[in-house]
Amino acid sequence: xxxxxxxxxxxxxxxxxxxxxxxxxxxGYDSAGIAVNEGNELEIRKFSGRLSxxxxxxxxxxxxxxxxxGHTRWATHGEPTIVNSHPHFNKDKSxxxxxxxxxENYLDLRKELEQxxxxxxxxxxxxxxxxxxxxxxxxxLLDAVYKAVGRLRGAxxxxxxxxxxxxxxVAVRKDSPLIAGVGEGEFxxxxxxxxxxxxxxxxxxxxxxxxxxxxxxxxxxxxxxxxVVDKKLNxxxxxxxxxxxxGYKFFMEKEIFEQPQGCKDTLExxxxxxxxxxxxxxKMTKEELENLENIYIIACxxxxxxxxxxxxxxxxxxxxxxxxxxxxxxxxxxNFVNEHxxxxxxxxxGETADTLAVLRDSKEKGARVLAVxxxxxxxxxxxxxxxxxxxxxxxxxxxxxxxxxxxIVSLYMISLNFAxxxxxxxxxxxxxxxxxxxxxxxxxxxxxxxxxxxYEVAKQIVNKEHAFxxxxxxxxxxxxxxxxxxxxxxxxxxxxxxxxxLKHGTIALIEEGTPVISLATQQNLFEKMVSNMEEVRAxxxxxxxxxxxxxxxxxxxxxxxxxxxxxxxxxxxxxAVVPMQLLALMVSDMKGLDVDKPRNLAxxxxxx
Ligand code: F6R
Numbered sequence: 001x002x003x004x005x006x007x008x009x010x011x012x013x014x015x016x017x018x019x020x021x022x023x024x025x026x027x028g029y030d031s032a033g034i035a036v037n038e039g040n041e042l043e044i045r046k047f048s049g050r051l052s053x054x055x056x057x058x059x060x061x062x063x064x065x066x067x068x069x070g071h072t073r074w075a076t077h078g079e080p081t082i083v084n085s086h087p088h089f090n091k092d093k094s095x096x097x098x099x100x101x102x103x104e105n106y107l108d109l110r111k112e113l114e115q116x117x118x119x120x121x122x123x124x125x126x127x128x129x130x131x132x133x134x135x136x137x138x139x140x141l142l143d144a145v146y147k148a149v150g151r152l153r154g155a156x157x158x159x160x161x162x163x164x165x166x167x168x169x170v171a172v173r174k175d176s177p178l179i180a181g182v183g184e185g186e187f188x189x190x191x192x193x194x195x196x197x198x199x200x201x202x203x204x205x206x207x208x209x210x211x212x213x214x215x216x217x218x219x220x221x222x223x224x225x226x227x228v229v230d231k232k233l234n235x236x237x238x239x240x241x242x243x244x245x246x247g248y249k250f251f252m253e254k255e256i257f258e259q260p261q262g263c264k265d266t267l268e269x270x271x272x273x274x275x276x277x278x279x280x281x282x283k284m285t286k287e288e289l290e291n292l293e294n295i296y297i298i299a300c301x302x303x304x305x306x307x308x309x310x311x312x313x314x315x316x317x318x319x320x321x322x323x324x325x326x327x328x329x330x331x332x333x334x335n336f337v338n339e340h341x342x343x344x345x346x347x348x349x350g351e352t353a354d355t356l357a358v359l360r361d362s363k364e365k366g367a368r369v370l371a372v373x374x375x376x377x378x379x380x381x382x383x384x385x386x387x388x389x390x391x392x393x394x395x396x397x398x399x400x401x402x403x404x405x406x407x408i409v410s411l412y413m414i415s416l417n418f419a420x421x422x423x424x425x426x427x428x429x430x431x432x433x434x435x436x437x438x439x440x441x442x443x444x445x446x447x448x449x450x451x452x453x454x455y456e457v458a459k460q461i462v463n464k465e466h467a468f469x470x471x472x473x474x475x476x477x478x479x480x481x482x483x484x485x486x487x488x489x490x491x492x493x494x495x496x497x498x499x500x501x502l503k504h505g506t507i508a509l510i511e512e513g514t515p516v517i518s519l520a521t522q523q524n525l526f527e528k529m530v531s532n533m534e535e536v537r538a539x540x541x542x543x544x545x546x547x548x549x550x551x552x553x554x555x556x557x558x559x560x561x562x563x564x565x566x567x568x569x570x571x572x573x574x575x576a577v578v579p580m581q582l583l584a585l586m587v588s589d590m591k592g593l594d595v596d597k598p599r600n601l602a603x604x605x606x607x608x
Pocket of ligand 1 (some may be wrong): 234300302304346347348349350351352354399401484488605
């Protein structure tokens with residue numbers, strides 16, 4: 001996600017900003033830029049690619065000035081090109097803006113400004129902001145910013161400069177992170193604390209709607225009515241590494257807790273004024289969808305597990321068969337991909353070698369390729385015909401968590417959109433599902449708030465050599481993800497089994513005390529699942545259940561139950577995976593293992 005740093009003081013602004021942006025690299029980015037007030041003009045430099053390209057340029061050709069703003073961009077609207085990078089500016093480059101977030105009504109604003117004669121250079125939502133400020137500017141920068149911000153809908157953290165205001169900076173926060181820092185005769189704004197820690201530990205944590213006004217030797221925090229807020233200046237006591245983790249012990253933990261936001265961003269920012277899903281760059285028409293002979297969802301690891309759930313939704317909504325496979329198998333099997341196929345590839349990194357190979361092979365066979373990925377500008381995103389981005393934000397921990405839940409949400413959104421287009425579901429059902437999906441972030445949050453209950457289960461598992469995960473139907477797909485999480489970060493041997501298949505062999509493995517995490521979240525299979533739990537319990541298993549809250553029956557066959565909020569069966573995996581992710585994290589931590597970088601694993605598997 002984008003990073004912002006702003007500086008005003010006695011030091012060289014570009015140097016401070018670049019060193020701050022380096023500390024925000026963990027947020028992920030694909031381009032970087034900076035604007036410095038050099039007296040009577042704003043010097044703006046931007047580059048796509050690594051921050052070091054900008055840093056080298058500035059080293060070779062220094063920027064003079066002690067007031068500036070900088071940005072690392074994680075593309076959402078428009079490719080990661082130089083024109084799309086920030087800072088964005090108005091026609092005469094008198095105003096420069098950096099932005100983290102998404103302006104939801106930018107199309108309307110763009111139209112209005114175009115009618116005023118504005119010509120836009122970029123594809124971004126951000127570019128409307130400097131032009132809006134320009135429209136309202138009458139010599140008072142702060143006033144113009146308030147007027148412009150009053151027109152914006154969406155999420156934004158903004159840093160703003162005007163060339164004629166050589167001692168003034170304005171920054172605004174709504175729904176995107178922003179803090180302000182105070183040093184010895186110098187001021188900062190930034191997306192996150194690490195950017196400031198080399199210079200100061202005194203920070204203001206901004207609330208939504210607050211504005212930072214730095215002018216001369218004064219910093220003020222104002223509310224949305226332009227009144228000065230009496231804010232507490234806090235002292236940061238963490239070190240840099242801890243600060244990057246936002247106070248969490250591990251990136252995996254931070255990312256698990258970011259899931260409500262990731263799911264909200266992925267879904268709600270894609271809904272238009274009437275509440276319909278907008279599929280960004282996916283341009284498949286009704287005719288093209290009806291001409292499909294087959295749909296494949298192909299991926300690796302966790303992304304594959306999400307794909308299996310995507311298949312269930314797609315089949316249910318669209319009423320046609322969908323096939324899933326692991327990329328490393330699919331590429332060498334005789335498959336039936338042809339010019340009437342849609343191949344959906346799911347990949348957090350967008351760089352996984354096996355998935356990429358399937359992409360190239362499928363394109364050669366004439367198939368249409370749709371990518372669901374988290375990384376803008378990744379190879380899979382660039383080479384696919386259509387792309388849908390999961391807006392999970394950068395995932396740093398090797399074990400994938402927030403990518404998984406946002407991948408499921410994305411696949412469900414695509415399925416609903418296609419099914420409505422094809423007339424396979426009614427508008428009523430479509431909107432009903434969207435409404436239910438909107439409840440997911442709140443329900444995930446409830447599970448996170450009850451994390452102590454998972455800790456009790458973690459204590460029962462930490463010293464075991466084996467653990468089994470059981471489920472039927474959707475819960476079986478989910479069990480695969482639960483067991484993958486546990487084995488990769490805790491090194492406990494974990495297996496997922498289809499509960500109905502147990503008696504055909506697997507049940508022989510059950511002995512006194514074997515932990516069996518039993519998923520019973522599906523209403524139509526609930527009774528069958530309870531019988532399977534009874535079967536393993538009778539053979540000595542320690543049955544730990546995960547069930548919807550209303551299904552108290554499950555307690556008769558379990559030694560411990562982790563309840564999740566009630567929800568539609570199809571949507572329950574997005575909630576039910578969370579206690580399993582927490583379980584894996586806690587067991588790994590209890591064992592003193594390297595949670596974020598488990599042995600033998602890499603975040604992006606770019607070799608076959
Ligand atoms: C497990 C995990 C891996 C990845 C897999 C695919 O936690 O992270 O199983 O899901 O390597 O990676 P992407 O999604 O980048 O293609």
